[in-house]
Amino acid sequence: MSAVSQQQEVPVGPDEALAVVNAQQQTYLKRHEIKPAPLLTAWGLAWLIGYVALALYREPDYGLPRAPYLFFCGCLTVALLFTVAYIVPKARGIRGRSSREGTYYGLAWALGxxxxxxxxSVAGGGGMLVAAAVSAAAGAKRGA
Incomplete structure (x- = not known):
């Protein structure tokens, strides 16, 4: 069917127009909304199970055999694959500023x-060293 031959109903009043807008918003949200619960569940399980494996298999000298570490990395990989499989279809068709911001957020999270x-190391440890230097300088000014 061509666009010219399609019969479209034009809303008669503001209430009908608002109903059309609300229906379109609901359809959009069902198709594109990324709910946090599935992602948090995937990552929560990956961290919980992975870190439990690391904790259970640590040696008395805090050494770590290769197998639990690989298992931990596998847990994180599964969570990552789930995240990609969940987000990519939801983001399909989104263009412009929202798409760019989502890409930047995802990259920042992944790189972080x-x-x-x-x-x-740098922000935590370095920040504490800067705080120590400031504290020492303030103490020297006070004569303490």
Whole structure:
């Protein structure tokens, strides 16, 4: 059917127009809404099960055999694959600013996970060293 031959009903009044808009919003949300519960469940299980494996198999000298570490990485990989499989179909068809912002958010999250140790090291440890230096300088000014 061509667009010209299609019969479309035009809403008669503002109430009908609002009903059409609400119906379109609901259809959009069903198709594109990314609910946090499935993602949080996947990642929560991956962390819970993965870290339990690491905790149970640590050695007395805090060494870690390769198998639990690989299991932990496998748990994270499964959660990542689930996340991609869940989000990609929901994001299909979204263009413009929303698409770019979603891409940036996803990349920041993903990069923030492989770089977390560096962030904790530099921001956490470095921040505490800066605070120590400021504290020491303030103490020296007071004559303490």
């Amino acid at each position: 996970m492989p770089w977390a140790w560096w962030i904790m």
